Amino acid sequence: MISGCGIGFGYVCPMVTALSWYPNKRGLVIGFVVAGFGAGAILLTMVTEIVFSFSMEVWEWFAWLGLGYGIILLLGAQWLVLPAEASISTSSERLRPEFWKGRHFWALIIGMFCGTCAGLLVIGNLKPIGVNWGIPSGLAA
Known part of the structure; x- marks a missing residue:
């Protein structure tokens, strides 16, 4: 969290x-x-x-x-x-309740979750990965 x-x-x-x-x-x-x-x-x-x-x-x-x-x-x-000409959302552009029930929403959420988790796991382990590939410890840090 x-x-x-x-x-x-x-x-x-x-x-x-x-x-x-x-x-x-x-x-x-x-x-x-x-x-x-x-x-x-x-x-x-x-x-x-x-x-x-x-x-x-x-x-x-x-x-x-x-x-x-x-x-x-x-x-x-x-x-x-934000720039002065940035568009401001109007009430007609707001998300409708059925959006949350659609498969596109859940595909987006699951994709973002998996991509973010994978990226954070790799970033957190870059040094051990580099050392495993033969990069000197000081350089891999």
């Missing part, structure tokens, strides 16, 4: 904002956002390894990490501004 909230606040909101600024370049925008998300996970792995080399406890690192992420998210949210 905590990871889901983090992804919702730190990934989806900036992506939707960026897409509203560049609606004709959706692939490029999503590519940059996904690359930033993955690069952040790789950077966090490197920083975590350095922090643990100084004998910091896991709970203490999580506390500092949560505080740091919270500050970064709050500061970064100040720049999430």
Whole structure:
């Protein structure tokens, strides 16, 4: 649940904002956002390894990490501004109750869940995967 909230606040909101600024370049925008998300996970792995080399406890690192992420998210949210000409949803565009019962909705939800889980599992294990493929531990971090 905590990871889901983090992804919702730190990934989806900036992506939707960026897409509203560049609606004709959706692939490029999503590519940059996904690359930033993955690069952040790789950077966090490197920083975590350095922090643990100084004998910091896991709970203490999580506390500092949560505080740091919270500050970064709050500061970064100040720049999430939709363009003035962004379309505002009208009542006729709202989702109808039958949408939730359709197979397209559930296919989308299941696809997003499986894709997100697989991606997060790979990102979290990039270093062990790299070491297993023969990359030196320091470089794989």
